[in-house]
Amino acid sequence: MHGPHPNIKHPIPMHSRVGYLKPLVEAENIEIGDFTYYDDPDGPDRFAEKCVLHHYPFIGDKLIIGKFCAIAEGARFIMNGANHAMSGFSTYPFNIFGHGWEEGFDVSTWEQEVRGDTVIGNDVWVGMDAVIMPGVSIGSGAIVGAKSVVTHDVPAYAIVAGNAAKVVKKRFDERTIRRLLEIAWWDWPVEKITRNLNAIRGADLKMLEAAQ
Template sequence: MTGPDPDVLHPMPHAPAVIFLAPLAKDRPNVSAGRFSYWDDAGGHGDFFGRQVLYHYDFIGDRLEIGPFCAIAAGVQIVMNGGSHAMSGFSTFPFSIFGHGWEEGFDPETWTAERRGDTVIGPDVWIGRGAVLMPGVTIGAGAVIGAEAVVTGDLRPYAVAAGNPAREIRRRFGDATVDRLLAVAWWDWPADKITRNLNAIRGADIEALEAAT
């Protein structure tokens, strides 16, 4: 046994709101989603990358990368660089997009210079209901983001973060254990190996997990 098929959109027929993200990402050049990562589609629209990922335009070139085994709750929004306004001048109003002469003299570099890069969500991350991720953040493996949190900066692996702006309130494990977990990287194992070692992965004995490598 190797668990559910990661390429099936609805892996739980009795719970159609649960959607695997990898099939949705397959034909999109600017996103990637790891196997078994899922989203709670409570709204029933089925369009995570079109409606929960905001201002993500191909011409900008930024990417959204979601690792494997992530759990993304209903209402989570990921804001990409296309929603940012230039802040280097006195006004943040985007005059140039309205045309009619307002585009004249606008230097696009004043906006592109402030872009914050790609958004990267590591493996085994749990993002609580209604959380918002701002552009360019990196979320470390195993992190937990509380409901309604607004993430404006990077989070360490296995951090637990909450609030607006989100702050790390504790770490799930000590630094030494985190280092060992990152070295094991169970999320990269083949599905059959994960199946054989579920008890070690679900447990809290790092030595048992290491013994499975």
């Protein structure tokens, strides 16, 4: 037994609403790890179009999602193209409409609002209708509650919820979190993961350490 192949677009037979995103998303500015899936009743094939918003290659920011992440229906990743210049009296983007309004626009006033890549770690669960704002990093093992709006970085193995999302609790104590990040089971060969599933899904740290 070795688990499903990570390049299967629809890995659950007769259940086409779930799809592994790595083989489905071809955008050059999106990176997705093995076994990360999106669940949508309309199907996962349009994930990049429906869920990754205001993402323009000329800006240079990336959406980076790790391995073994679970992304629920309606999750949205807002990218830097949504930002407006805020240093003047108005935030209205006059320049993009042209016809003379582009004259005199100082690009640096917009560039200072760019917040970098959005990075989702490994084994992250993003709940239904959650919104991830530009430049946010979410640590491995974290859980983002349904309808949360994530405006700041989320620590590894934290549970966050609300608008703006705040840490509700940590899933494990600090020593366990540190060891899990050191072990990084998601980087193991899939055959090794398969052999140690009981430890991974059963929270058996000693067994996981022994398998390291």
